[in-house]
Amino acid sequence: MKFFIDTANLDQIREANDMGVLDGVTTNPSLMAKEGISGKENCAKHYLTICEIVDGDVSAEVIATDYEGMIKEGMELAALHPQIVVKVPCTAEGIKAIRYFSEQGIRTNCTLIFTVGQALLAAKAGASYVSPFVGRLDDIASDGILLVENIVKMFRYYCYDTEVLAASIRHTQHIIQCLEVGADVATCPLSAIKGLLKHPLTDSGLKAFLEDHRRVNEGK
Ligand code: G3P
Numbered sequence: 001m002k003f004f005i006d007t008a009n010l011d012q013i014r015e016a017n018d019m020g021v022l023d024g025v026t027t028n029p030s031l032m033a034k035e036g037i038s039g040k041e042n043c044a045k046h047y048l049t050i051c052e053i054v055d056g057d058v059s060a061e062v063i064a065t066d067y068e069g070m071i072k073e074g075m076e077l078a079a080l081h082p083q084i085v086v087k088v089p090c091t092a093e094g095i096k097a098i099r100y101f102s103e104q105g106i107r108t109n110c111t112l113i114f115t116v117g118q119a120l121l122a123a124k125a126g127a128s129y130v131s132p133f134v135g136r137l138d139d140i141a142s143d144g145i146l147l148v149e150n151i152v153k154m155f156r157y158y159c160y161d162t163e164v165l166a167a168s169i170r171h172t173q174h175i176i177q178c179l180e181v182g183a184d185v186a187t188c189p190l191s192a193i194k195g196l197l198k199h200p201l202t203d204s205g206l207k208a209f210l211e212d213h214r215r216v217n218e219g220k
Helices: 010-018 029-034 040-053 067-080 092-103 116-125 134-139 144-157 172-181 190-195 200-218
Strands: 002-006 024-026 057-061 084-089 108-113 129-132 163-166 185-188
Touching: 002 010, 002 190, 010 040, 010 190, 024 185, 040 057, 040 067, 057 108, 067 084, 067 092, 084 092, 092 108, 092 116, 108 116, 116 129, 116 144, 129 144, 134 144, 134 172, 144 163, 144 172, 172 185, 172 190, 185 190
Parallel strands: 002 024, 002 185, 024 057, 057 084, 084 108, 108 129, 129 163, 163 185
Antiparallel strands: none
16 A cells, blocks of 8 residues: 655645655645745745655646636646646536546546545546545444445446545544555554654663663663
């Protein structure tokens, strides 16, 4: 399973990349706003900086909601850098735009997926990725991981190449659950990725190893 980081924060992207396990980045308009990035030029500059830091796919979302607007914006985003994947919402206009981009050889990430049916439409239109939102379904007492599992099964059964990119990952256990159900990618906050490292037996084991080493080597 590939790991993407779900943020537009450059320090966090650098930190995750320095760990040596980062395969890509996803952003969305809320994450860009959180970093205070506004205006087309600044956004473009920011996406380019992310592409320089990380050697992998970088999702950049269109703001337009009409077909023509999405095409215009998506073409501009795709032209910025070969690593850019155009993120498009799962609406009727978005699905049409994904079909267009796919015919142009432009990679897309269909976002705001909450049902298997939406994922099917995106895959049929030629999306490179679909993004089911795990945490937001859990928030309303639904089952986000079950949705990821059902999309994975459907894509495997019908042999779609579209990758399942589990999004709205909120914590480390979500990552483990994504592994268990066969997601292709999980896009996660840095805290959830770092959470994978933690185990008290690792800490106590390392402490004991170092104490034993010191006792013999330093006579303590
Ligand atoms: O990639 C989509 C993701 O950022 C949404 O996450 O936590 O806002 O539901 P969240």
